[in-house]
Amino acid sequence: MPTSNHFGIFKSKSAKQLAIKYNLDLTNKNAYIHDDEYISYYDVKFIVDNLWLDHFMYNSSKPAIVTSYEYSQIYYDLKTKYPHCIV
Numbered sequence: 001m002p003t004s005n006h007f008g009i010f011k012s013k014s015a016k017q018l019a020i021k022y023n024l025d026l027t028n029k030n031a032y033i034h035d036d037e038y039i040s041y042y043d044v045k046f047i048v049d050n051l052w053l054d055h056f057m058y059n060s061s062k063p064a065i066v067t068s069y070e071y072s073q074i075y076y077d078l079k080t081k082y083p084h085c086i087v
Helices: 013-021 041-058 068-081
Strands: none
């Protein structure tokens, strides 16, 4: 008997929680770039990273409310991951 997924279109609780934090679509799989039956944490993280890159590169509004420590950590992580995008 197949097990049911308690996270809707998401593969894991962490993927769904991240989507909720950033107010992303919770029901439409087409809103995500994915290759699997369920939306993975990395599929959601890809979108979140791009929202933050937009913020840092073009001074758009912050995609979520975060502490100053989290903000610095996000900046550092993205600067390390995409050094050519963030000056």
